Amino acid sequence: MKARIYRPAKTAMQSGQAKTQRWLLEFEPEARRVREPLMGWTSSADMRSQIRLWFDSADEAVAYARREGIPFRLEAPKEASRRTIAYSDNFRFDRIGTWTH
Numbered sequence: 001m002k003a004r005i006y007r008p009a010k011t012a013m014q015s016g017q018a019k020t021q022r023w024l025l026e027f028e029p030e031a032r033r034v035r036e037p038l039m040g041w042t043s044s045a046d047m048r049s050q051i052r053l054w055f056d057s058a059d060e061a062v063a064y065a066r067r068e069g070i071p072f073r074l075e076a077p078k079e080a081s082r083r084t085i086a087y088s089d090n091f092r093f094d095r096i097g098t099w100t101h
Helices: 058-068 087-091
Strands: 003-006 023-027 052-055 072-074
Touching: 003 058, 023 058, 052 058, 058 072
Parallel strands: 003 072
Antiparallel strands: 003 023, 023 052
């Protein structure tokens, strides 16, 4: 079973950078999820899909995977391409451009 090592992106409900600096090791699904006909729940016989291991750096995650003999895929993080500015920058004294409502 192959593992995926990556640094998760922030969620849409998150404005800060919490939980985006640590690296996550997750196992890729080995078995397909099935729908239980009576209640409609989904389940899987794959127990490794529940395991999520957090590491402070990618090197620690890679070292762990190699030590335990787990084949892995390392994904480089994608940085945000937008410019981050503070709300207070709207009211700066040296602001370029006219103030419109």
